[in-house]
């Protein structure tokens with residue numbers, strides 16, 4: 001027996017099984033129930049989000065023996081024939097492989113035969129944007145004078161390529177890529193029904209890689225099960241799909257944030273030696289910095305971060321030790337360097353330089369701390385933290401960065417224990433605010449920004 005891929009086996013047979021697209025689904029359901037379905041529909045949307053699926057459900061809804069109904073029974077002859085693709089009333093044309101006028105002529109020929117009593121004739125034209133101009137013109141005539149009880153469902157990933165004359169004769173539905181939570185829900189359901197032993201973290205990774213397409217995520221799941229069987233561990237999945245474990249990324253980002261370039265470089269090299277592409281790794285480093293920033297700024301970041309709740313909590317915990325400005329700054333610097341990766345003879349070296357640079361950038365808090373220290377040396381007010389006092393704010397993970405900053409300032413660093421001591425969040429925020437407004441800090445920040453400009457300049461002038 002040949003294996004039926006998951007995406008096929010799990011094609012929704014009713015509107016209830018369709019994930020997402022609430023707008024389109026509700027409108028189509030109502031239209032069928034009320035007998036108000038227009039005679040031509042256009043379903044637009046990226047690949048694998050349910051266009052063909054919806055077209056077939058509509059066909060069943062119209063031709064089900066209980067129908068027209070928004071809840072086709074699934075067991076009558078028409079329902080089963082449509083599911084199996086053998087119904088004579090439903091004609092599917094793949095415009096991608098039949099771009100010419102002949103395929104449309106064929107449709108027009110067959111349109112002339114009336115549907116059997118109580119039935120509709122449904123023409124599904126997939127990838128309709130691929131039709132030639134002549135074919136579109138031929139189609140127009142049919143759309144203008146549709147025979148009774150006929151329905152045209154046009155589907156496309158590229159609505160811009162469809163002539164306005166066609167657009168004006170169809171009712172259009174736009175399907176979007178699906179939210180991660182919805183795809184995950186579907187994968188969990190399918191994994192349970194298929195009795196797969198697979199961690200949710202792996203399914204989440206499949207959702208991420210699928211980019212909002214249910215089919216793409218299911219195809220990846222097929223790849224896992226065909227290689228590994230029904231029992232799949234996180235490590236095995238990562239190896240098969242070439243996924244980057246978040247821990248690999250965290251191992252690099254943490255020393256960067258702690259101001260430890262040596263450790264960051266070692267972690268980076270370890271990741272590269274696992275065969276991870278520098279450009280993918282850079283993208284994941286950027287994503288991690290983005291997640292940290294979001295977690296730092298948003299009270300309940302769960303909806304904005306694509307990870308399991310425990311993981312979101314861990315990200316929040318890591319983020320709490322860093323100023324949003326620092327995270328933003330690191331993101332920007334990495335993004336700028338990232339653009340060099342594509343053209344470099346050794347992208348891994350470019351990434352190393354970028355990571356080393358990131359780990360050596362002074363953070364926003366360090367500048368504040370430095371200035372506070374300078375003020376204290378100048379005999380500043382008592383509210384300023386003293387050299388060995390409780391002023392080593394900024395949090396645990398930033399000890400390394402703080403120490404480096406202090407050494408650079410030429411002032412004596414406090415004992416490590418004092419550095420580990422934490423200040424209240426309010427005091428920290430106040431200190432940071434003061435620091436940001438300080439003219440010297442402005443100067444440093446402007447200098448850093450100037451550096452970004454310098455980095456960009458050579459490329460801008462290259463073409464000139």
Ligand SMILES: Nc1ncnc2c1ncn2[C@@H]1O[C@H](COP(=O)(O)OP(=O)(O)OP(=O)(O)O)[C@@H](O)[C@H]1O
Pocket residue numbers: 006007008009010011012017018019020021045046047048049050051052053054126155156157186214215216218
């Ligand atoms: N919204 C959805 N809900 C549930 N499953 C879906 C959904 N969209 C896609 N799928 C799954 O993906 C498979 C492919 O979907 P479908 O053929 O409808 O995609 P499509 O939008 O027509 O893609 P293409 O543009 O590549 O033709 C389905 O068989 C089903 O398993």
Ligand SMILES: [Mg+2]
Pocket residue numbers: 051052053126155
């Ligand atoms: Mg399709």
Ligand SMILES: [Zn+2]
Pocket residue numbers: 063064065066072073074075076077078079080
């Ligand atoms: Zn039926």
